[in-house]
Amino acid sequence: MHPRVVEVTERLRLRSRQSRAAYLQQMAEAAARPRGRRDLSCSNFAHGMAGCPAGDKQRLRLPDEVNIGIVTAYNDMLSAHQPYETYPEQIRQALRATGATGQVAGGVPAMCDGITQGEPSMELSLISRDVIAMGTAIALSHNMFDGALCLGICDKIVPGLLMGALRFGHLPVVFVPAGPMPSGLPNEEKARIRQRYAEGLATREDLLDAESRAYHAPGTCTFYGTANTNQMLLEAMGLQLPGASFINPGTPLREALTVAAAERVAALARADQGSMASILDERALVNALVMLLATGGSTNLTLHLVAIGQCAGLQLDWDDMARLSDVVPTLARIYPNGQADVNHFQAAGGTAFLFRQLLDAGLLHPDVATIAGPGLQHYTREPMLQDGRLHYREGPNASLDASILRGCREPFREDGGLKVVEGNLGRGVIKVSAVDEAHWQVEAPCRIFDEQSVFVRAFENNEFQQDVIVVVRFQGPAANGMPELHKLTPYLGILQDRGLRVALVTDGRMSGASGKVPAVIHLSPEADHGGPLARLQDGDRLRLDARRGSLDVQMDATQWAARSAAKHAQPVRRGWGRELFGFARGQVSPAEQGASCFTESLRYSDGGRI
Incomplete structure (x- = not known):
């Protein structure tokens, strides 16, 4: 193992010792209870199976048989989730063939950041992750189930499903993808x-x-944004079948993998093995972080992995990410980090090649539990059909396209695609994998905007004629739910193409597809809580150095400390359902703590969290 990976994992383990022990104790207590309907009263049990066909009712009466709960994010507005329409019946049939049963335990919302970019509803996007977590917990709370299948792909859906399912970590849980569109x-x-x-x-x-x-077409968007990063990380955590992430919808192989997922969770439940708590430990979380860095994945995961870890009693932080980013090489070039999409990535060797490279380099923990069996070596294999049946073969030893995918001996970069930035403006994150190194350092006067629409108007008025660092503040989780500001990307790209040195600084988010313009995001503390961004004024000179990981206002320290913080002039915005989520904005944690509504409720009075 690479010594830095060992060091970060050990630091995470020690930091989480108290909260992880408490989490595992909770899961042990849950596992000790009769599960999967065996302790329900006759009335409760009758309610739970009243809608089932006669054959399933008969199976459900058998105390030794298993029943699988399906939590689905299906809707037919999102292309990524449209294929899930037919999955429940396909899964039920597959489970019946093994002697088991399955029920849709509940549905969770699935909103698309691609649809809501720049719209009022984008202010609900990040909060929807925690709503999904709560919906998942409610779905699984009926105690009718011996295991679960989670059907979800996109930005906040997979993190929310993970967070909710982890509170039922005594059960085996398998995630089921639907694949990218052509x-x-x-x-x-x-x-x-x-x-x-x-x-x-x-x-x-x-x-x-x-x-x-x-x-x-139906399927996940093909660029390497948050949705496809989610899929890559689920495999790294060992919670999705090997090689299942990037097989197109509606193909025989995709259908075979869905059947295999159902068969697998039934087998795990029947053997009382593969609990989610035993799989997602500190090593699995570090493996996910390494995969995020090696592929130049979505910046949104710097929030989600922290929040996911908290739900398993693991206290991941941004310093862990920064320390790993120094040693994890960038091995993939997928848009926006390159021009290829995930279908091209899959053809070039896909996840199997990546896992082999990172394992051989000692950058992934090999000795972990996974739904596929002990050891991450299962994920160096790729699925295939042989005589109409699912089989696995060893993945390629060499990249089939070195412009898309490379080994650790000849990486695109020697370090990872994400960096932590800090200075007298706070701490934030920058994705450098898509940014030309010529733009890693920017020093320029700033322009302050409290709304992205005001920046767009300034651009349309041709107000940017010199180098500029655009500051968009009061966009943090407490201020307005931390919307993505991807709508700004084309405008900032134009300014950069005109020869201006330009950067974005914000306490909000950028899309998982954030690209060629340097953007320091998730800046914390946020302006709404009196963070340093609130003290900036138009014309203040800022210096960003992504290489050194620094962001500062160039001002005498005494003068800077004497500045008073501006207040957001906008009242709390209503309409589009935003008023229903005021309670969430009031208790959400800072970005560096996952921007989660659950951080405090997972904290013990003695300081530990669970």
Whole structure:
């Protein structure tokens, strides 16, 4: 094992010793109770199976048989989740073939950041993660189940499902993907037309045509944003079948993998093995973090992995990420870090090649539990159909396209794609894997905006004629739910293409597809809590150095300390359902603690968390 990986894992284990022990004790107490309907009263049990067909009712009466709860994020508005419409019946049939039963335990909301970018509803996006966690917990709370299948893919859905399912960590839980849509309009062309539209050189019809050719079929969006990062990390955690992430919907292999997931969770439940608590430990969480760094994954996971860890009693922090990023090489170039999409990545060797490379380099813990069996070596294999049946074969030893995927001996970069930035403006995160190194250092006067729409108007008024660091503040989790600011990307890209040195600094989020413009995000403490961003004024000179991991206002320390913090002029916004979530904004934790509504409720009075 690489000594830095060992060091970070041990630091995480020691930091989490108290809270992890408390979590495992809770799970042990839950496991000691009769589970899966065996302790329900006759009335409760009758209610739980009243809607089942006769054959399932008969099986449910058998005390030695297993019943699997299905938690689904299906809706047919999201292309990624549309394929799930037929999964419950397919899963039930697969379970019946093994002698087991399955029931849809509940549905959770699934909103799409791609639809809500720049809209009022984007302020509900991050909060929806915690709503999904609560919905998952409610679905599994009926004590009818011996195991669970979670059907979800996209941005907040997988983290929410993980957070909720971890509170039932005494059960085996398997995640079931649906796969990416086939490749459409090349990513480079899509980005080019977006910038042309922002400059007024393309019509709305041109833009809609391009976007519709990019996002054109059922399945996950093909760029390497949060949704596909989620899938990569589920495999690294050992909670999804090996190689299952990037098989297209509606194909025989995709259907075989769905059947296999159902069979696997039934087998684990029947053998009383593979509990989620035994799989997702500090080593699995570090493995997920290594995979995030090696692939230049979504910045949103710097929030989600912290919040997920808390629900398992694991106190991951940004310093863990920074220390690992120094030694984990960047091995993948998938848009926005390159021009390839996840279908090209899969064809170049996919997850099997990545796991082999990182294991051989000692960057992943090999001796972990997974749903596929003991050891992460299961994930160096790739699925295939042979005579119509699912089989696994060893994945490739060499990349099939070195412009997309490389080994540890010839990486794209010697370090990871994410960095922690800190200075007298607080601490934040920057994704550098998609940013040319020529733009890693920016020193310029700042322009302050409290709303992204005001920045867009300033751009349209042609107000940016010199180097600038754009500050968009009061966008943190407590202020307005921490919306993504991806709508700004084309405008900032245009300024950079015009030869200006430009950067973004914000206490909000950027999309998992954040690209070529340096952006320090998740800045904490946030402006709404009196963080340093609230003291900035137009024209203050800022210096960003992504290489050194620093961000500072260039001002005498005494003068800076004497500055008073500005207050957000906007009242609490209502409409679009935002008023229903005021309680969540009032108790949400800072970005560095996962921007979670549960952080305090998972904390003991003695300081430990669970």
